[in-house]
Amino acid sequence: MHSEILKYNKEQDPNHKDVCDVLAEEIEKCLVGVENKIWHGHPVWFFDGNPIVGYSKQKPGIRLMFWSGADFDEAGLNVVGKKFKDASVFHNEVSEVRTTDLRRWLKKAKAIQWDDKNLVRRKGRLERLK
Numbered sequence: 784m785h786s787e788i789l790k791y792n793k794e795q796d797p798n799h800k801d802v803c804d805v806l807a808e809e810i811e812k813c814l815v816g817v818e819n820k821i822w823h824g825h826p827v828w829f830f831d832g833n834p835i836v837g838y839s840k841q842k843p844g845i846r847l848m849f850w851s852g853a854d855f856d857e858a859g860l861n862v863v864g865k866k867f868k869d870a871s872v873f874h875n876e877v878s879e880v881r882t883t884d885l886r887r888w889l890k891k892a893k894a895i896q897w898d899d900k901n902l903v904r905r906k907g908r909l910e911r912l913k
Contacts, residue, residue, distance in 0.1 A: 784811055785819050788826040795840060802845045802874045806838050809882055813889035835892045844875040847885075855891045859884050 784807060792803035803826075810819075810828055814836070818829045827837035838847045849855065852870025853862040859881070860870035874880050 785821070785826075787821040788819060791821060791826055795845075798876055799840060799845050801877045802880060803838060805877050805880050805882075806845070806847055806874075806885070809880075809885050810836055810889060813886055814893070830893070830896060833896060835896060836889065841873070844873040846871050846873050849888060849892050851892065851895045852888070854895045855888060857884075857888060857891075860888065 825839035827834050834850045836849050848871040851868045852860045853868040862870045
């Protein structure tokens, strides 16, 4: 895991640090060898340059976001907009992280992907990769 992600996690308050650590560990286990880094200020994992999953500290808690999550058909993930394909869930305590759900979502993140890296070049039009 990228050292900047470890630093990001360490800088969170104790409960949120623990949540970040659990999320990072599970993501690393399920997405072996996938590029990861701090992107736009928070940890993100990428397939072939496309962001697939990441988390960030926000007012309601640690937001775990899947860039293609709207197509996962998962009741546990919240889809906010219609234009993009992201979906997310918030955690404030480690006990709220359901690892069974998280692992299933990470499998879907591998199987369902939209080409976010070329979004600007395509003038906001998304194309499905998988």
